[in-house]
């Protein structure tokens with residue numbers, strides 16, 4: 001029973017269907033142990049955007065206010081896609097490497113653990 | 121000779137149960153269409169025990185007395201410029217949150233009880249719901265009147281009902297009630313009558329009303345007193361509906377248990393706003409969120425669930441998560457609002473040194489370890505003239521619609537992520553509670569109106585943040601939003617009390 005309803009076979013409108021974002025998909029980005037950013041962020045992005053742009057453009061826009069941002073060694077970053085370990089391909093598009101609509105890309109930066117090591 | 125005056129018992133019977141009649145030319149199922157689709161089995165409505173024992177004429181008389189006293193105090197408050205005597209103008213932001221976030225829920229409760237007051241086959245339940253419906257209408261009206269005086273002297277009050285329907289953080293309480301009101305009548309009663317009015321109400325109203333008392337806000341305190349006897353009635357109705365359903369049929373037990381699990385979690389998530397109000401927004405603190413949670417939830421609920429055990433009802437599993445979160449909740453919530461203070465219709469600020477010390481004392485296991493360093497960093501940024509605001513919109517939970525600021529209680533420095541796939545799409549959640557609610561009824565929650573996604577779909581006034589915040593939300597930018605420091609509210613307050621801002625002092629000194 002996907003819903004308790006007065007009518008049979010009730011179907012809800014998918015408010016966040018991919019088609020509603022004018023050619024974009026939603027990408028969530030979260031920097032582990034850096035809760036000065038209170039939550040992961042949500043961004044509308046073209047599905048064929050190469051992952052290199054996530055690092056080159058989206059990350060600085062979202063996270064550069066953190067004093068540790070400039071110290072990130074991007075070659076040592078640990079990635080998760082929707083909870084699973086993941087190695088991004090910088091040149092391939094997002095959708096092409098399985099980063100689909102409303103996917104979560106998390107990254108951890110070993111050695112950088114937030115303000116004074118507090119996870120903030 | 122017949123008696124000219126009815127005795128109380130007869131009068132009560134005539135004005136409540138006797139309002140019912142036999143349905144002779146329509147089927148019962150046709151008249152009470154919504155009574156059975158949720159799976160709740162009622163075999164005998166006559167077993168319903170009327171919770172209120174009040175007739176309409178007595179009700180009007182009693183409420184009128186209370187109103188008279190209440191409005192006399194509002195008048196006195198206004199005449200004495202009560203707005204100048206609150207503890208500090210920062211306090212008023214708690215009231216802005218109440219008027220935009222909570223008062224419209226009273227109106228939703230009025231609508232909801234009026235609706236279910238038509239749906240039940242039992243006349244006793246119908247009369248009780250109608251009476252609560254009237255109470256709730258009275259609550260929204262008196263709250264608006266109590267707070268309207270502040271609207272003359274502070275920013276952010278002017279468009280509270282418009283904002284309730286649109287502003288991102290107000291979608292949290294709004295969607296909570298929309299969820300309850302679009303459920304069937306029995307679920308609504310478990311959601312609002314029992315979970316909210318019986319179990320959680322003290323966690324909402326006691327902090328706001330005692331907060332008002334501690335901070336010199338006589339108008340709001342007096343409203344609180346005036347609503348108290350109503351709330352006592354609402355609690356008896358909430359408990360009666362639960363016991364009635366459980367006693368009517370054993371098949372009702374698992375359904376009621378699932379609703380209790382769901383609605384205590386939904387309600388607890390809404391109370392996140394109360395947690396931060398208590399720990400961060402009251403200049404004179406009453407008690408910490410943790411303390412109030414221990415008294416009004418842990419102690420009270422464990423007694424209640426002991427009582428309900430004889431029906432086979434257990435404490436919801438999610439209670440363990442809520443208990444673990446009590447040392448984190450308010451800090452994570454205030455972090456969210458500090459991050460997005462440019463998008464809020466009230467002011468935010470950094471806790472002062474003394475306030476941080478109070479938080480360290482109240483939260484010895486968590487504040488210094490996880491949260492103080494964050495505030496110190498924000499302080500350094502503020503002192504450098506770069507007050508921190510998060511430049512990117514947050515990810516929201518599909519069910520509670522709160523930014524994903526809650527962390528894993530096994531590692532409080534990691535965001536708690538949950539995900540489901542349904543009909544080819546991904547859905548994301550802040551907790552097991554929110555995920556389970558979605559998984560059970562996905563066709564309901566695929567419809568969540570998530571403010572961030574709505575902005576990106578272009579439904580909120582435009583692509584620029586000014587269009588959304590100023591145009592669509594009707595926040596007066598630079599006036600209602602941003603930090604308390606430097607706000608017109610602060611300037612007026614300082615003017616009334618002959619105070620100087622830190623900035624002015626600095627200017628004079630140089």
Ligand SMILES: [Fe+2]
Nearest residue numbers: 226255256259
């Ligand atoms: Fe109420």
Ligand SMILES: [Fe+2]
Nearest residue numbers: 317350351354
């Ligand atoms: Fe109530």
Ligand SMILES: [Zn+2]
Nearest residue numbers: 517520550554
């Ligand atoms: Zn949630």
